[in-house]
Amino acid sequence: MPYVNIKVTKENGGLTKEEKQKLIKGVTDLLQETLHKNPASTVVVIDEVDMDNYGLGAEQISDRRKRGE
Amino acid sequence: MPYVNIKVTKENGGLTKEEKQKLIKGVTDLLQETLHKNPASTVVVIDEVDMDNYGLGAEQISDRRKRGE
Amino acid sequence: MPYVNIKVTKENGGLTKEEKQKLIKGVTDLLQETLHKNPASTVVVIDEVDMDNYGLGAEQISDRRKRGE
Amino acid sequence: MPYVNIKVTKENGGLTKEEKQKLIKGVTDLLQETLHKNPASTVVVIDEVDMDNYGLGAEQISDRRKRGE
Amino acid sequence: MPYVNIKVTKENGGLTKEEKQKLIKGVTDLLQETLHKNPASTVVVIDEVDMDNYGLGAEQISDRRKRGE
Amino acid sequence: MPYVNIKVTKENGGLTKEEKQKLIKGVTDLLQETLHKNPASTVVVIDEVDMDNYGLGAEQISDRRKRGE
Numbered sequence: 500m501p502y503v504n505i506k507v508t509k510e511n512g513g514l515t516k517e518e519k520q521k522l523i524k525g526v527t528d529l530l531q532e533t534l535h536k537n538p539a540s541t542v543v544v545i546d547e548v549d550m551d552n553y554g555l556g557a558e559q560i561s562d563r564r565k566r567g568e
Numbered sequence: 569m570p571y572v573n574i575k576v577t578k579e580n581g582g583l584t585k586e587e588k589q590k591l592i593k594g595v596t597d598l599l600q601e602t603l604h605k606n607p608a609s610t611v612v613v614i615d616e617v618d619m620d621n622y623g624l625g626a627e628q629i630s631d632r633r634k635r636g637e
Numbered sequence: 638m639p640y641v642n643i644k645v646t647k648e649n650g651g652l653t654k655e656e657k658q659k660l661i662k663g664v665t666d667l668l669q670e671t672l673h674k675n676p677a678s679t680v681v682v683i684d685e686v687d688m689d690n691y692g693l694g695a696e697q698i699s700d701r702r703k704r705g706e
Numbered sequence: 707m708p709y710v711n712i713k714v715t716k717e718n719g720g721l722t723k724e725e726k727q728k729l730i731k732g733v734t735d736l737l738q739e740t741l742h743k744n745p746a747s748t749v750v751v752i753d754e755v756d757m758d759n760y761g762l763g764a765e766q767i768s769d770r771r772k773r774g775e
Numbered sequence: 776m777p778y779v780n781i782k783v784t785k786e787n788g789g790l791t792k793e794e795k796q797k798l799i800k801g802v803t804d805l806l807q808e809t810l811h812k813n814p815a816s817t818v819v820v821i822d823e824v825d826m827d828n829y830g831l832g833a834e835q836i837s838d839r840r841k842r843g844e
Numbered sequence: 845m846p847y848v849n850i851k852v853t854k855e856n857g858g859l860t861k862e863e864k865q866k867l868i869k870g871v872t873d874l875l876q877e878t879l880h881k882n883p884a885s886t887v888v889v890i891d892e893v894d895m896d897n898y899g900l901g902a903e904q905i906s907d908r909r910k911r912g913e
Contacts, residue, residue, distance in 0.1 A: 575641075595664060598664065599660075
């Protein structure tokens with residue numbers, strides 16, 4: 500019954516369905532292996548955040564990407 | 569002054585305005601009845617999440633819905 | 638499979654077990670009645686926040702309480 | 707390495723890039739000045755929420771705005 | 776620069792340091808493998824929630840555990 | 845009516861009351877100056893997270909601190 504929230508920037512059109520599935524399965528498996536949590540009640544929510552809305556080092560990710568970071 | 573965040577999947581075009589209003593009022597009333605919290609400063613935020621971005625039982629809800637779950 | 642997070646201040650020793658149960662049941666019932674969501678996979682997490690850590694109107698709730706607010 | 711999440715309603719087309727940058731820089735500077743936190747690992751995420759999805763005083767912000775509030 | 780929040784119930788005294796480390800490393804590796812995200816700016820926060828404060832199926836986890844669930 | 849959540853590690857006994865007040869006031873003022881938001885309904889919640897529970901670069905902050913980082 501764990502709850503996991505993953506926030507990543509939305510880049511190049513956003514994550515593919517397969518990438519999201521891989522994250523959901525990977526986190527659920529990790530919680531089962533590490534803490535024996537029941538996958539059936541493990542909830543995972545992925546938030547894709549606009550690069551203008553995500554800041555690191557006092558800058559927007561969109562600006563960091565323009566510098567190749 | 570409580571803060572409540574509700575995350576649900578976005579299905580069939582998403583929640584109607586009335587459904588959102590019902591959730592906001594229902595949660596605010598519940599906090600007033602149960603804990604005597606002041607509705608005037610009770611904040612409720614509803615996040616509608618894409619079915620590909622919401623996982624349960626290591627699967628995306630979109631896939632579970634295809635199986636009628 | 639909705640996820641609900643409720644943040645309230647921790648006052649007078651915190652919520653009783655019964656108050657928490659009432660909030661969990663009340664929110665789960667509301668989601669079932671409003672959106673026909675399955676209670677079995679509805680997750681509710683209650684965070685009790687120290688009054689010094691909760692701000693409203695640029696003030697800590699602890700200070701507002703000292704003024705009887 | 708602090709993490710800050712800011713939720714505001716999406717009004718008049720949403721925040722401008724400059725407003726988002728100002729929030730990101732302002733919060734990062736505040737954490738550096740107050741707690742000497744390293745800007746390089748300070749993460750800020752801004753969520754812009756639909757006015758129908760944001761409730762205060764048991765009402766949707768969209769309805770409060772119609773009354774000029 | 777992804778941000779991940781994991782909420783689990785606090786049981787049997789809570790997670791060990793090693794379990795927390797395993798979750799932090801496991802999620803960071805998953806994001807690197809799946810989305811090529813830089814571990815150096817991947818933030819993971821683990822919240823351990825009291826079993827009375829965590830609800831599933833309209834019940835507190837503490838009560839479900841008493842029934843062996 | 846914005847909502848802001850600040851997560852920082854709990855170090856050296858945690859933040860002082862004054863530091864928390866400074867963060868609450870600083871963020872509320874920033875939202876008023878930048879977006880003309882009403883302080884009276886601006887909610888700020890500060891979460892102090894155990895250093896074992898906070899990960900950056902696939903490591904727990906507690907371990908990074910032992911290396912003087």
